[in-house]
Amino acid sequence: MSKDFAGGCACGDIRYEISGEPMAMVDCQCRDCQLKSGTGHSSYLAFPRAGVKLTGAATHWDLVADSGNVKTRAFCPKCGSPVYLTFPANPGVFVVHAASLDDPGRYKPQFVTYAVRGHAWDKLDPALPKFEKMPPR
Ligand SMILES: [Zn+2]
């Protein structure tokens, strides 16, 4: 058993603790992830929702992703940090931003999604598998 993944926003109003291992760790270069991060991609860990303990009230904003699926961004109304993402069509999944972890070094990216949207200046690890959009299921 490894220790729980804990983290939250910059001001500390939103906190999470997650037991269990991530199902996937992904760098995403889609336009939404660029707009949200302010740079070329966002980095995520996806967990089963069942292991998540969440405190604090995030502001939620729904958008239609490049994939056509609705995703709900959750960010802190005070400090503005993006903290997690949920998917109305897939409520069993809870996704956190890698930098929101108390120990961001635990993030180990496995692949890149939406590389088709990537910019030449956003260099990711060349050893990572890259998918133009989402990996095939
Ligand atoms: Zn905050």
Ligand SMILES: [Zn+2]
């Ligand atoms: Zn994305």
